[in-house]
Amino acid sequence: MTTDPVTPEPLYRNRRAFLKLSIWAGTGAATASLFKAFVPDPSAELTGADIPTTPVPGSLTHMPDPGDSLSTVSEITNYNNFYEFSTSKAAVSWKAEDFITSPWKVTVEGWVHTPRIYDMSDLMRREQVERVYRLRCVEGWSMVIPWVGFPLHTLLAEVKPLGKATHVAFESYYDPSQMPDAAKANIPFPYVEGLRLDEAMHPLTFLATGLYGKTLPNQNGAPIRLVVPWKYGFKSAKSIVRITLTDREPPTTWNRFNPLEYGFYSNVNPEVDHPRWSQTRERRIGENETRPTLPFNGYGDQVASLYKGMDLMSNF
């Protein structure tokens, strides 16, 4: 028999209770923190400079529908598909924080009379307007965004496309040193997109330099990006560095990745499903219920004529 005192029973039982309590607290806290790390924490804000815009009454700046309220700054700047930085939509805002967007040049070349290299400061001095557009992602969600910028056709008019030009190709900025996670996205970079010349010259096609009256946040495609509101969002290439007038249909990144799923035209069309999911409905960000998808994202009146006679099932 030992001479050591036996632990008194109350203390023994209390100690056990204390240990159990600390294990509950410890594991609970660990589980909760681990889970919390996966919950998105939208904290990006608009910190860009104000952009003076010309008010254009009764123009394309309009809210077509009472059901089309503006998406909030928080929604627009904290939910981004910008695979160069991350495939996690909530992560792009902080991963793109240190993206260097100045100095910046946009080269316009190809089948044009006067190719030019525009400095971003030149582009910002152009007359800019506000355009409120719906943006519909191929994944099935959508937003309404008040862009600031200028129509693409005003830029193309300056370089004077030649007769041989049939299409316009766009190239986004790509820099592995600033975009270390790009390879995980599994798609080829630099990101390229393209439009038919008449689509590019259409009044709706827009080069955006800002949103909500301020210069673009990095995660939204700073400092200048394309917006083609009647097509799926991936056609609206971000952070443009090169615009090329071509004499044939240019390659586009998602079409290169999977031509069966992502076509060149990619007009928003509830009748043409994505092979893996339906396109008949969409979720407007901020709403819990889905809504029907509109042909051409609701811009049919303005763009349907571009596709007269085209089979939109096969030219998807």
Add this chain to the structure above:
Amino acid sequence: MGESSDSKGRTAGAAGRHALPSGNLEVGRTVPGPPSFLRVLLDAKFRQQLIAVNSLIPSLMMLYYWQHHDLGVNPVEFVTRTTGVLALLFLVLTLLVTPLRKLAKWNWLAPHRRMLGLFAFFYATAHLLTYVVFDRAFDVASIPADVWKRPFIALGMVAFLLMVPLAATSNNAMIKRLGGRTWTRLHRLTYVCAIAGAAHYWLIVKSDITYPAVFASIIVILLGYRAIAASRR
């Protein structure tokens, strides 16, 4: 006085068993042993409660954050994706139990396998409900068309439907009724659920297959273990 040893085979030295004032016999800690909290974890009932509550925490947190509009810009997408991943995660944990018992001799896991499996069903149900409520807007009649046209939804449906009989038979009464052999065979459907679930996840991502690939690899390893073990019998 004979020597006594604790569950890890350590002897309690010359002290052996003490009679406490209450008259109960306890093995006294008179020699260095594992810290007391490890002993507390030896209590299977306590461990079961611990696992149950911690497994519930994600769902409780999601409910709380949902109420407070704190689940990010697209809460429906977050809840759908998270409940799905948790269902797959618990499936994987369930499938980990037997290999760990056989290879690492971690028999303490045995009483917890059932609950891990039921949590997989719990999160799979939450995942399906989120889809029915927020994607289909309760339009249950539209679901068969979706299942038929979209392979990834068909795979998800298969995985879920197979889990229903497994959940329903996850109790001692059913084991008795079916008999151990039939019950075991039925519950091998878990393998199909895991494969269908992983394929469902893989098919829904656009291009970044990192997470689905991790799950797929783990499931391949876990099923591979069983295939090898079965071939050796």
